Amino acid sequence: MKQTFNFHTHTSRCGHAYGWDEQYVKAAIKAGFQKLGFSDHMGYPGYSMPKDRMDGDQVFEYLESIEKLKNQYQDQIQIYKGFEIEWYDSQKDYLIDMRKACDYMILGQHMKHPYGYGYDYLCDDEDVMMYATQIEAGMASGLVSYLAHPDYFMLGRRDFNESCVEASKKICEASLRYQVPLEINLKGLTKTPGYYEDGKVSAYPYRRFWEIASSYGCEAVYGFDAHSPADLLESSRIHRADEILEGISIHHLSELTLK
Template identity: 40%
Template sequence: MQKFNYHSHTKRCGHAIGEDEEYVLAAIANGYTKMGFSDHAPYRNGYAPGERMHKEELDSYIESVKVLQEKYKDQIDIRIGLEFEYFEDQLVELMEYKERMDYLIIGQHGPKLFEEEFYTRNDDEAVLLYASLIEKACTKGLPDIIGHPDLFMFDKKEWTPACEEAAHRIVKAAVNADIPIEINLNGIHYGIRQIGNEKRVGYPYRKFWEVAAQYPVKVIYGLDAHKPEKYADVDAYHLVDEVLEGITLHKLEDLAFKKKL
């Protein structure tokens, strides 16, 4: 089991539960030596209850984690980050986050604020748009991790040439930016479903990771924790490893980010 996790949310986003300190205590109790909070980034005029914190909550989010950093500094290394989506009309704000936060995860969910998400909008055009937005973010030097890179397969009925192209483009973007891609451990939370002709989890999606194996791309696991108990979910590691059995990936044994805050 990986001993670091940089993908954790807080109740501020509206779809996670638990106090910040409970996540830290759960990480310590389950043997993690490094963790990071990466709640969904707020945007100007982009408040969406149930999706991301209000912009006015950002400072209290940072201060809360800083208190925990100090309180538990002898037990676990904690970093402060955000999970963002690449929206060009929010670029100035995203660049500010890049300068301010310890790290950023790109977790692209939709093409624009308040538009249908790639979970369900997954025609070939949308799949290529998903890849394009990740490429643009990487070109700008924004992400330190690419979260759930195969999310576009969550409900897609079949692996098409567009999916193959998107996978290559996303992995190449990560290699060129020298950043890891994430095997997201939250996709299995939705269970095995009939999707097209396959019975499978939404993600990780095996064919995406077969493409990743063709490149020297760095790979990490991400709990994508929306409740403290996720830190005790050892089965999640076993289940995704079963999905990806036989695929050789360059998994990192450690990952550290410089403290800025």
């Protein structure tokens, strides 16, 4: 299914994405998107992680840069300025403040703490429950328009056991309760496949997660999670994700309502 928007786009400020902001806009226009949302990794004051996210003091320069492009390209594409946030209870007030400064936020939980412990390195049974708990709290905050790569925890695992089922159910229940759609992330399938218990596959989208999401009737959108402008031109990634999820009925949204 073709999608006319992408709300998951990074910039070079996070330290692991490339290109000029304007190059992402040009790529999105070329790809035929009507809406482009920038959602670079939110910086948290006092926690410098230069390879993972922008610094706290880069946040306003980032917003200004996107605002400029928004005006400059308004006749060709609608641009939105946002953040991909991680939910930490300790950062709640900061996140509420920052939501007022941007157009939208998406939730992408990569680390247990604002200073690290990546779920992608290893995500044991206790971690996966913490991952789900943080996501539930982030969704309950009312700040986020969708949940990026809900199945991210599979990067740090090679099996999908009872704890994963429990965590997935918790995430899907929260998705329904707080009306936060789930993202079918289109970056996961560009990562080197791992040797999982059910074969050599990419970590996400992970079939067993989406079987559970389907049984709950969760809403879904695709997200390119672009870390390079040309990523936005790879529309065939959608076909590849659909192949991985073939036979699973998913409620795709043709529009995303921003919160």
